[in-house]
Structures are given as structure tokens and as C-alpha cells.
Amino acid sequence: MxxxxxxxxxxxxxxxxxxxxxxxxxxxxxxxxxxxxxxxxxxxxxxxxxxxxxxxxxxxxxxxxxxALDELVDLHRPREDELTREQRMRGLLRRHIDYRRAHVHTMLAFIRAGGQDPEVDELFERARRAGAEFVVDLLGLTTEPPPRVRVAIRGIMGLLDETTLDWLTHDCDVPAPELENLVYDAIVAILATVSSAHPELGDAVADLHAAA
Known part of the structure; x- marks a missing residue:
């Protein structure tokens, strides 16, 4: 046999x-x-x-x-049913919230590294750059963002990280849809603040603001 x-x-x-x-x-x-x-x-x-x-x-x-970095970067890829700016932004936030809740300690390690581990910091920075590139594309910018817009976009990345960090360390005590709405509204408010000095952002921010 x-x-x-x-x-x-x-x-x-x-x-x-x-x-x-x-x-x-x-x-x-x-x-x-x-x-x-x-x-x-x-x-x-x-x-x-x-x-x-x-x-x-x-x-x-x-x-x-x-x-985890590869998976985080993939979260920024628009899905087929995300056709508007609002759908793309909300889809991204929803995926990030779901991913971070499913990978609590991995994400805490990323966010809390803060200069303590250069190799972890570099991976986390690459994830933040992917997020910044997503926002730049969402706004329709084809060149390097002006300084105020660049700073605002980096602030948006920090907002998402710190908001979800607090959420994870408090046992996710805010319902995920409410957290999504909170972060979305805050992002739109930041972009609306800088768009007043940059008319080229007007249409994109108006689309997001109307949805908010």
C-alpha cells in the first residue's frame, strides 16, 4: 500500500x-x-x-x-460602495475603530511608543503618513499642502489616535457609531477652520460639512 x-x-x-x-x-x-x-x-x-x-x-x-502596519494602510483604500467624500471618510473611521477594538494591545503599543522605541515609532509614523495621504487625496490636493493645511492634517491623525486611545483604555464605553460621529464632526471642524484661507479646499470641505 x-x-x-x-x-x-x-x-x-x-x-x-x-x-x-x-x-x-x-x-x-x-x-x-x-x-x-x-x-x-x-x-x-x-x-x-x-x-x-x-x-x-x-x-x-x-x-x-x-x-499590523500593512493592515492599517489597507484600511485607507476606499471600498467600492464609498462613492462620496463623506462615505470615504466615514468608511475609514469605521474600519479604524473596528480594527483598533479588535487589536487593543497592538494599537496601544503603537500609539504609546512615543519615542521609547525608534523601530516601533517608525512603523507608526508610516501608518500616520498613510492617513495624511488619504486626507490629502480626499481634499483633492495635487501638490504639497500649504503649511496650515499640513499642520491641520497631522492634527487630524493625532485626534483619531488620542480619541481611540482614550476609548480603548476605558473599555470602549462610548458606542462605536457615536465615536465615529464625534471624530467625523471634529475632523470637519478642523478642516473648515483652515479652508477659509484656502479656497481650493472649499468644495471638498463643503461636501464633508453638509454631511456633518
């Missing part, structure tokens, strides 16, 4: 599977409360395989954060 010879999955697939398991653990528990033995047990592999792919827990953690 013939028997099929089992082959191990390709190295890339094994690595991706380990990141997936670790991402789930890091999303639910703080970094310091997770041990490499726990990750290995959850993945059903020997410690040595984790060390082979990532060298140590920090290496695996950075790989998890890189995956």
Missing part, C-alpha cells in the same frame, strides 16, 4: 502562520505578559522554530507590528 509523503509548508508560509498566531496573542495581552513558550505552544511548534525565523520575541513582535 502506498503512503503519501508529507512535506513541510514552504518557509514563507510557516513564518506567516507563526506571525498570525503571535498577532492574536499580542492583540489580546500586553507584550510583557506574553512568553515565547506561550507563543510556541499556541502555534504548536518547538521554541527553536520561532528562534530560527525571528531570533527572539522582539523580532517576532516587530514582524507582528509590520503586519
Amino acid at each position: 502506498s503512503s503519501e509523503k508529507r512535506t513541510a509548508p514552504p518557509r514563507g508560509q510557516r513564518r506567516a502562520a507563526l506571525i498570525e498566531v503571535a498577532a492574536d496573542l499580542f492583540a489580546r495581552k500586553p507584550y510583557d505578559e506574553i512568553y515565547i513558550s506561550e507563543i510556541a505552544e499556541a502555534a504548536g511548534v518547538a521554541h527553536g522554530l520561532l528562534f530560527y525565523h525571528f531570533k527572539d520575541k522582539r523580532g517576532l513582535y516587530l514582524a507582528v507590528l509590520q503586519q
Whole structure:
């Protein structure tokens, strides 16, 4: 009787599977409360395989954060049913709120890094740049934003981060739709403030403001 010879999955697939398991653990528990033995047990592999792919827990953690960055960047991609500026902005906020609630500790690590870890800071900065580029595109700007507009857009990114940070650390005690409305209205108010000096933003901000 013939028997099929089992082959191990390709190295890339094994690595991706380990990141997936670790991402789930890091999303639910703080970094310091997770041990490499726990990750290995959850993945059903020997410690040595984790060390082979990532060298140590920090290496695996950075790989998890890189995956989170990729997922955050993808949140900025408009979906097919998001045709208006309001739909695009609300869709983005809804996806961010849902993602952050599902990955509490990963997002807290990102937002709280604040100069304590240059590698984490760099990943988080790339996520913020993706958000800024989304707003620039939403406003229809084709050149570098004027200084006041640039500052306002960066402020919008900080608003979203700090608002959701407070929300997550208080057990999401505001209903998600209310949080979405709060952040949306605040963003529109910021953009309306700077648009008075920049007529080129008028139509885009008017669209958002009418929806608000």
C-alpha cells in the first residue's frame, strides 16, 4: 500500500502562520505578559522554530507590528460602495475603530511608543503618513499642502489616535457609531477652520460639512 509523503509548508508560509498566531496573542495581552513558550505552544511548534525565523520575541513582535502596519494602510483604500467624500471618510473611521477594538494591545503599543522605541515609532509614523495621504487625496490636493493645511492634517491623525486611545483604555464605553460621529464632526471642524484661507479646499470641505 502506498503512503503519501508529507512535506513541510514552504518557509514563507510557516513564518506567516507563526506571525498570525503571535498577532492574536499580542492583540489580546500586553507584550510583557506574553512568553515565547506561550507563543510556541499556541502555534504548536518547538521554541527553536520561532528562534530560527525571528531570533527572539522582539523580532517576532516587530514582524507582528509590520503586519499590523500593512493592515492599517489597507484600511485607507476606499471600498467600492464609498462613492462620496463623506462615505470615504466615514468608511475609514469605521474600519479604524473596528480594527483598533479588535487589536487593543497592538494599537496601544503603537500609539504609546512615543519615542521609547525608534523601530516601533517608525512603523507608526508610516501608518500616520498613510492617513495624511488619504486626507490629502480626499481634499483633492495635487501638490504639497500649504503649511496650515499640513499642520491641520497631522492634527487630524493625532485626534483619531488620542480619541481611540482614550476609548480603548476605558473599555470602549462610548458606542462605536457615536465615536465615529464625534471624530467625523471634529475632523470637519478642523478642516473648515483652515479652508477659509484656502479656497481650493472649499468644495471638498463643503461636501464633508453638509454631511456633518
